Amino acid sequence: MKTISNAANSPKHCDDHPNLQTTLMDIYHRMEDAFGDRGWWPASSTEEIIIGAILVQNVSWSNTVKAVERLNDHGLLTFPALAAASVDDIEACVYSTRFYKTKAKKLKAFATHVMTHHKGRIDAMLAQPMAPLRAELLQIYGIGPETADDILLYAANQASFVIDAYTKRIFYRLGLTPADISYESMRAWFMANLPADVSLFNQYHALLDAVGHHFCSTKRPKCEACPLRSKCLVAQGKLVI
DNA sequence: TTCCGGGTAG
């Protein structure tokens, strides 16, 4: 069994529910033994991570990659360039992302925000403390809670736990959270019961995505091969879906 | 709640 960072192994900031932390780390290690290092977020710059996070909203990763590459080919993979570009030109680059008109508006809105409020310096914007930065991100058109946490974790390297549809589905099936839990409640639950470690949160979300994508599908989950089968109510026939 | 509305894996 692999070991992770020291911070992730020491129950420093979360001694209210030591048993729950043990459970969450057990789940983590079972997934890591199965998938190894996922290496999220695959991108070569901070700006590319943010642009990709917006484009991938409810869109497949393969279609997102096409759009990022086209933006790069047209010199639009920076916020100064996006802020100056026409919406029509951006739309042409991100056509592969299903809601391409909405995506183009979102990219331009974020780029304009960085230019207007931070003189184009994304690094300065991301250097703010987590709470005010998260609040600022949520006020930008096109940035909801999941994308804000993607940006905080993968672009700003701050320990904000990302919740997505896979996370909710897997933990409901594990019997650890309600089916209708809110985004903010579930994020707070993870962050209250795990050490605030960027590498741990990064890997944890990436591993949940892998389990969700490969095993824990909405219908016909592949429980027999799932690394979490021994902890899961569905795999043990105790929960019908 | 509904709209958005390309692309591909199965």
Add this chain to the structure above:
DNA sequence: CTACCAGGAA
């Protein structure tokens, strides 16, 4: 051929 994808706005 259908299902559904690293969501968010109105």
